Amino acid sequence: MLGSIYRKSVTGAARTTVRGMHFKTPNTKYGSKYTVTLIPGDGIGKETAEAVKTIFKADNVPVEFEEIDVTGEVSGSELPAEYQEGLRSLRRNKVGLKGILYTPVVRTGHPSFNVLLRKELDIFASVSLFKSIPGVQTRQKDIDFVVVRENTEGEYSGLEHMPTPDVVESLKIITEYNSERIGRFAFDFAVMNQRNRVTAIHKANIMKQADGLFRNTVKGLGTDYPQIEVNDMIVDNASMQAVSHPQQFDVLVTPNLYGTILSNIGAGLVGGPGLVPGVSIGRDYAVFEPGCRHVGLDIKGKNTANPTAMVLSSVMMLRHLGLDETADRISKATYKVLEQAQVRTPDLGGTNTTTEFTKAILNELD
Structure with missing residues (x-):
């Protein structure tokens, strides 16, 4: 059954399902750890995915990532081998966490991995959440x-x-x-x-x-x-x-x-794409990803990306897995950092790095 992928407020919880649909239980490994496909994506994807991995490790989250390096920055018409590898991993694990993939603006070329993903796995619904956040001026x-x-x-x-x-x-x-x-x-x-x-x-x-x-x-x-x-x-x-x-x-x-x-x-x-969580979901599979599709190629590798969208998408994923208490801790810590407005990445008018923002979340978790 599809777990809780969204909460209307920071503290309240809610569940969602689709009438007549039965969702498969995600795979687990030894020690009751969930195996989740991780596709960091292009641009700032590796940096924001690293933030999630750091937080999960520090909080002993029972999730093991199966990381697949898929990129949209491929020329030519042949389907890259990693596309099929990513699909196989998602078919095994049923649940994924994905950054944004770059899709070149050309008249010809290989199919978009996002389009391939939705068609092959019938991930028919995209859900993006937009909510004013205390501490973020708009x-x-x-x-x-x-x-x-x-x-x-x-x-x-x-x-x-x-x-x-x-x-x-x-x-x-x-x-x-x-x-x-x-x-x-x-x-x-x-x-x-x-x-x-x-x-x-x-x-x-x-x-x-x-x-x-x-x-x-x-x-x-x-x-x-x-x-x-x-x-x-x-x-x-x-x-x-x-x-x-x-x-x-x-x-x-x-x-x-x-x-x-x-x-x-x-x-x-x-407040910007760095704050919006989301998920693409179907009958059998759920892929959690930022709700606004901005790759951030211009700031790739600069350690200035806001990881909030990826972190909150991972929180949605945790609720989907039934790990509500863990999701609550990480969610509250993230919103607390934003509300305090002491640590801000450049997209929010600050000068802090992705690493520093992640560390601020860890401090709130402690």
Whole structure:
């Protein structure tokens, strides 16, 4: 059964599941240690993953990482061998912790590992959490919303081809099955986390059939959840509303592309991508990763990255594994460091290093 992947506040706990779905129990090793696939990723991935490993070791967390070095910085059309190695590891362990992978902006090349992961393992739901954090100064206050994004179809399904050298056809696929599946996930998430409203994000005024199907399917599920208010909003209006009045949002359920856009807006609202935890999850597998996909190539190796997003994603992973007490300790220590505002990485206006921020968390744990 899917464990607790989200808590509405620092101290309160909640659980989430998807109706009709049964999640496999993650693998364990001797001594009741969980084996988790770790894919550090590109850019700042190794540094933020190292922060998690340091914290887990200091707190004697019963997790053993099976680390796979996967990178998106590969040219050519051949699928790198480490892609298959990463998939095999996740199939074995059922649970992963992953940094962000770089996807080159080129017209041709190998498939994105993220797209491959979602398709091969049917990791259909991306969940990103956006909440104002005490001690982090932002223009907007009292933000607390969730973006639930469909992961497997829409514009990001990778269905592109060139019928002629000067024409590209890119297919956007929307199905009732996947729209209902992600919609029900969002409603169940809302129920289990004491949320009150689900908003379907779409562009049905222009894409009347594709986005219209998504909108109507999600809204139609509202009859099964009378305790949850359901509404819908056009994506460009939702983007403006998110900037001007984000407090109105609770749970947003979106097709693939719109979720990416709103996740980046949400990250900007709460203080940056270094603060946003998330997970990509399916029937059998869960991959915990920062909720805003910024690689940080420009600060790679400089020891200045904010590890909070990766640490809080690992906290979500611990709750998924049923290690709630450990998750609480690490979560409270991380939020305490942020609230005290004595140790800050450059993205938050400070001068401290990733290592120093990690040490501050360890001091709070002690």
